[in-house]
Amino acid sequence: MSITQAINAALTGLRATQTQSAILSRNVANAQTHGYVRKDVDLSSLVLGGVGYGVRVDGIARRVDEFLIRDVRNASSGVAEQQVLAEALRYFTDIVGQPQDERSLASLLADFDRQLGELGESPESTASQQAVVTSAEGLVQVFQRTDAAIRQAREDADAQIGESVRTVNTALDRIKALNSEISARGNAGADYTDLKDQRDNLIDQIAQEIPIRTVTQENGEVHIMTQGGATLLDAEVSYLEFTPSPNIPASLQYDPLTPGGLSGLEVDGIDIAPGSGNAGSIPSGRLAGLFEIRDTTMVRFQIQIDEAASQLIAGFQNADATVTGAPPEDTGLFTDSGNAHDPTAYVAGLAGRIAVNDMVKPETGGDLWRVRDGIHAAAEGPPADNAQIRQFEAVFDSVMAFDPAAGLQTSAKLLDFASAAVSDQHAIRQQAETSLEGKSIAHDALSTSRLNRDGVNIDDEMQKLLTIERSYAANAQVLETANRMIARLFEF
Template sequence: MSIQTALNAALSGLRATQQQAALTSHNISNATTAGFVRKELALSTSVTAGHGSGVRVDGVARRVDELLIRDARFEQSRFTAQETRASALADYAAVLGQPQDERSVATAVAKLQQAFDRLHGMPDDGAAQAAVVDRAQALVRNLHGAAEAATAVRMDARNRLSASVDQVNRALVRISELNGTIATQQAKGADTSDLLDERDRLLDTVSEEIGIRTYTRDNGQVVVMTRNGETLLDRELAPGAQPLQLIGTDLVAGGTILSANPDRDIQSGRIMGYVQAATQDMPRALAQLDALAAGIVKRFQDAEDNPAAAGLFTDAGAALDPLATAGLAGRIAVNAAVQGNAWRVQSGVQAATPLPPGDQTQIKAFIGAFTATGPFSAPDMPGTATLGDYATTMVSTQQGYRTTAEADMKTRRISADALQSARLNRDGVNIDDEMQKLLLIEQSYGASAQVIQAAGRMIDTLLSIRG
């Protein structure tokens, strides 16, 4: 090997170790940066005329496991969907309470029945009559509160859904910009590793909001689709573009409505949780409450002389219309006829004059409203039941939805955390490993420097001989 060759090899080694040191320092400084992937310098042997002439830097290598990333995103997306839905159900269940709680609808029904039982034993007692009216009003307030809670949770889910859609669209526009930059830089042979990190972070963000599939073209650009195959990003997007749209209550991608069947079309992500809460869970809760309110109004109308006229409970002052029960839990009211005329709970709300003292006929009819079994029409609820049994079942069923959703959420969290840890361990930065690399780089740098020193001494010797 000539002195010139030795110098060139040593100088190439110095340049390579310099870049390695800079890249390793870059790794260490970003060890805690979310989504940062460990970078390595791709090196190969430089060959001149069939002989090794040093080291060649081929570029910055960013080696990731695409299958692991795909699985980690999917599990994280399934977790965020279940977390969102569980949170919505928990907010409603917290207001509804457990069947035995003071604030629950089931307890309010039971206490009204108890008030009528006490009145049966003392039909002429004014305090007992007033207690029945108070318990009836408490039941109405309870139903109103539950309906307001379900409506509030539904509206919150819709608002959060809109914000989530906006976030996805902003991320997709930025990904589109990065696609163009990455394709241009790769064509020039420039380093795009940090740009790829940023794009992956944005894809992680999108996948938390909605389940996605991705594939990368040969030019480095990524195509993004929903999990059912609707395209979200396949070309350059203009600033402010909306590949994902919320039209009314419908989520639309590529002209296809996704929210009609979120389990099939959306499959995962917070958006799925919001859609389920807004279009399935809370409407079902309201339907169950409306069915209970309709049952209460009808049973007490049937206990009166004229079952077609308003009874103790009304639909905003009117008799029940069986074809217009939607929203009844928010409209149900105690008949104004008993306000200041508590004697009507002993004689009948429709009565013109009080019954004789001690007459329990009408009170027995009212108590019969609690013991009779009648039809109910609501999802996941019994077709026939007493008022008390229906109320208890309704509260228990809603709590069951919550506990099931929370259990599923915990299961998803374990799986998502495991895959995220595996991804971080494989692609992230281990500071101990990077410090070990710095020691090796230092030794390599020292070796190359010694070669240059030795070559320098040899040149000095040659020059002195020639002199």
């Protein structure tokens, strides 16, 4: 090898070690940066005309396990879905309470039954009559409170769906811009690995909202599809479309076949909401959890609470001998916003409309004695007559028919149904929390594997630094030796 070849080889070695030290420093500086992937320098032998001239820097490498990343993203979709469900159900069940809690529907029904029993023992007692009315009003309040909590949960879920859609669409726009920048830098031979880190972080965000698949093109651009096959990004962005509904009464439902209801989730005119029935509907992710809260879980709870209210109103109408069935004498102790209730003409949201009949409330001109003698009694009856009270008590001993859509027993006593409803709500919450725990463990394990493989290990980087330092010193020594050789030549 000539002195010139030695100098050229040493110079290429110095340039290579300079690049390596710069990339290593970048790795160490970003060791704690979320989403940063360790970078390496690809080197190869520089050969010109069959003769070795040193080392060549081929580029900056960013090596990741695409299959592991896919698994992490799928796991994050599952975790996000269960997290949404667990949080919403935790908030709701904290409001309605456990079956044994004093504020729960089951406890208030039991208290009302007990107050009726005490009134039956002392039908002449004004205090007992007042206690029945007060207990009835407390019962109505728990119905209304539960109805309001259901409505709030559905409205919150709907609003969060809108936020998630904006998050996805914004991320898609940014990824499209990064695709163009990555392609341009690749064509120019420039380093674009940090841009890929940014892009992967955005794709990770989308995966939490909606499960996706990605395909990387030869030019470095990435195309994104839902797991069901709907294209979100290729040459252009296909935006998610959703219309929020700030106010959601109980009667407003999502039905993909009926216009005018709650909004689904569309991509290029195709509804991919979980309840759409389309083969490409989203199976998991934060959006799926929010749709489940809005359209399934809370709707089920609405039916349960409405069924309990319906049978309570109807039961006391039927048990009251003074209810004729014709207005204005068609209402019982409990009403549907002051009106009689027909169980066969159910309108969702009854639990929010149930009320104690004004005819038994002194503050509205009513008479307490009507809880003893019947709501529409023409005049106050004998003080010791408890016949009507016993008929009211019998409501709690009768077996009633309930809608199968409530997801509970279709034939039960009212108190048993109410207890089952509260227990069902807590059981669904527990299922969501258990599922969240399991999915979180799996996700954490996969995320740790991804971090260990793709992240920065400072100890490893320091070991590499020692090697780079020795390589740099060796190449510098070669240059120094060549310089002395040339100087020696000029001495002659």
